[in-house]
Amino acid sequence: KQWYQRRVAITAGIHGYTTHNTDNWLELGYNIHGSLLNQGLLDPEGSSIKALAARSDKPFPSIVAGDDSLGKLVMEEGYRVVPSPQYPRPDTGIEGRYMRGGYITRKWGSLYGGDIDCIQLEVPQWVRDESEEHGERLGRAYAQWIKDHY
Numbered sequence: 666k667q668w669y670q671r672r673v674a675i676t677a678g679i680h681g682y683t684t685h686n687t688d689n690w691l692e693l694g695y696n697i698h699g700s701l702l703n704q705g706l707l708d709p710e711g712s713s714i715k716a717l718a719a720r721s722d723k724p725f726p727s728i729v730a731g732d733d734s735l736g737k738l739v740m741e742e743g744y745r746v747v748p749s750p751q752y753p754r755p756d757t758g759i760e761g762r763y764m765r766g767g768y769i770t771r772k773w774g775s776l777y778g779g780d781i782d783c784i785q786l787e788v789p790q791w792v793r794d795e796s797e798e799h800g801e802r803l804g805r806a807y808a809q810w811i812k813d814h815y
Contacts (some may be wrong), residue, residue: 675815679786692747693746702729742802766785
């Protein structure tokens with residue numbers, strides 16, 4: 666007798682940056698290197714959302730930067746964000762800098778198996794400044810993305 670149900674989940678690492686303010690956008694890291702995003706080489710096997718890609722009927726590029734992406738929902742809340750439909754690649758920005766994710770996405774995402782995915786959000790200083798509106802807007806986008814995929 667099976668005593669548990671298989672569950673899926675997502676975890677997020679939320680970080681701030683001040684080192685490259687020219688683009689001043691939010692960066693969503695899925696453990697996909699910026700050079701691969703720039704080339705349009707989106708392979709779920711190297712990503713921290715591999716489990717989502719495996720169970721979804723949506724194309725992986727759409728989950729990362731298209732109509733099914735967190736980037737689209739964040740963009741609809743009024744933010745510049747990469748990857749997203751408007752900025753699918755880091756090289757669409759002025760500096761083109763991008764943080765693909767770090768230890769958290771590799772350790773706690775589904776890159777090496779399991780059903781728990783991970784995204785790293787890099788947030789510019791102006792979003793972290795004294796305003797409650799950003800948390801509400803970003804939370805709304807993230808909650809909708811979770812509802813859509815989890």
